Amino acid sequence: MxxxxxxxxxxxxxxxxxxxxxxxxxxxxxxxxxxxxxxxxxxxxxxxxxxxxxxxxxxxxxxxxxxxxxxxxxxxxxxxxxxxxxxxxxxxxxxxxxxxxxxxxxxxxxxxxxxxxxxxxxxxxxxxxxxxxxxxxxxxxxxCSTVGLVMALKPVADLFGLEEVNVVTMQALSGAGYPGVSSLDIVDNVIPHINGEEQKLTSEPLKILGNYNEHEGAIDFAPFKVYAQCNRVPVVDGHLLSVSVKTKEKVSITALIDAINNFQPLKGFNLPSAPEKPLIYLPQSDAPQPRLHRNLGGGMTVSMGQLVQYSDRSLRFLALVHNTIRGxxxxxxxxxxxxxxxxx
Known part of the structure; x- marks a missing residue:
């Protein structure tokens, strides 16, 4: 072509x-x-x-x-x-x-x-x-953080529905551009504020995970709540998100891990930039880590880990997204x- x-x-x-x-x-x-x-x-x-x-x-x-x-x-x-x-x-x-x-x-x-x-x-x-x-x-x-969040939430939403999401981000320096954050501010430090980020994380997922209303040519926003707190950390690339979720239906961790590892909604489209595995679950107790896992799928794969069920309808996990590539x-x-x- x-x-x-x-x-x-x-x-x-x-x-x-x-x-x-x-x-x-x-x-x-x-x-x-x-x-x-x-x-x-x-x-x-x-x-x-x-x-x-x-x-x-x-x-x-x-x-x-x-x-x-x-x-x-x-x-x-x-x-x-x-x-x-x-x-x-x-x-x-x-x-x-x-x-x-x-x-x-x-x-x-x-x-x-x-x-x-x-x-x-x-x-x-x-x-x-x-x-x-x-x-x-x-x-x-x-x-860039929203990308990782909604990809990780998609199989949760499809299986169990979403009622409330709490997310704490640990965002890489490259997200601030160049020259970005002063070394005197970020070395030996975490900055618990990124201007405008929390508002984006609380509003954008509701549009993305909403339903396309074909008759009205509009998006019906998803009804769940998102609460966010954003931090800048001394990592070059890779935003790490700590996410807690309340679901509408009873959670099955086994079913969720299976859905994550079989998440291939673009498989039939033959798109050059689409990774073979857009999501991957890493079972290691110390995963995901930005330095080790941000480049999976050429930087286009979002990795998840630390999946823990708190109750019948609540769970938590970590998600990692390469902020300048996938994000x-x-x-x-x-x-x-x-x-x-x-x-x-």
Whole structure:
């Protein structure tokens, strides 16, 4: 098949670099445009960026000139890695010019007719795009911690229903971008506050795990409650979530572990970025750990562990998500692959 041309907005940041890394040699998509701030526009990518990943900068993009974030690109899809502080009006400009935008920013996630998607959980919500009235469309992926949370909750919700969720996050430094958190703040420390994170974790899962109302072109939000407390910890990559759940029905740990390890809702779609095992249960008493398990499934697998039943209708577990791969660029690319499978 002929590859789709794609542009990356915010290409010099950490998430932008992840997009470039993950799109190298992609069978569906080819990077045709890199865009960033006015300070970087006109420079080659290698001149403008400080490459922070542990793989080499792809030769195919190192000499590519960076353009300004204006809707003048010849491409099929736009991936936005822009920070939420500037993303809204720029993404609107592209959508109003007819582009299909896959956004990692928070600006439009909770808009009524904008899909907020983790494909393994709610790919059906992509159909919301038909109710957008702009010349182009926008599709969003959630906050990086939300991605791990909803993937881990999905088999629990399907088996037993959800009544209440309490989550405490231990979030990696890369989630704050570069240069991020000062070393004098984070070394020998945990920072028990991340601006805006708790609100995202308490609202986004209800949309993602809600039901698509095809007749009204809307999402009926899930009715359970989410309570969150977020912490920044001295880990480079990998958000660890400690989750306690009250369920509607009686819990079976055996059935849940079996559902986790057989969770393959995208198996029939043949999507290049979809891991063979989107969820995996690790039975070891000291798992999951960011350094050991964040790169499972190429960083696209969410690992779970420490599953304990408290009562007939309550349990707890740990979930680990690679925040810049599955929680950011990788999820947006998988959304684009799913959208292409539905509409291509």
């Amino acid at each position: 002929k590859k789709r041309k794609v542009a990356i907005l915010g290409a010099t940041g950490l998430v932008g670099q992840r997009f470039i890394q993950l799109l190298e040699n992609h069978p569906y998509f080819q990077i045709s445009t890199l865009a960033a701030s006015q300070n970087s526009a006109g420079k080659t990518y290698k001149e403008a960026v400080t490459w922070r990943l542990n793989t080499a900068m792809p030769d195919s993009i190192s000499d590519m000139l960076i353009e300004e974030c204006r809707p003048t690109f010849h491409c099929d899809y736009v991936f936005s890695a822009l920070p939420s502080s500037v993303a809204g009006p720029i993404e609107d400009m592209f959508v109003n010019a007819g582009y299909t935008v896959f956004s990692n920013a928070a600006c439009h996630r909770m808009d009524a007719n904008v899909p907020l998607v983790v494909p393994e959980v709610n790919w059906q919500h992509l159909s919301l795009t038909r109710y957008q009235t702009t010349p182009g469309v926008i599709i969003t992926n959630p906050n 950011a660029a990788g999820c947006a690319i998988l959304n684009a692959e799913m959208y292409e499978a539905m509409n291509g």
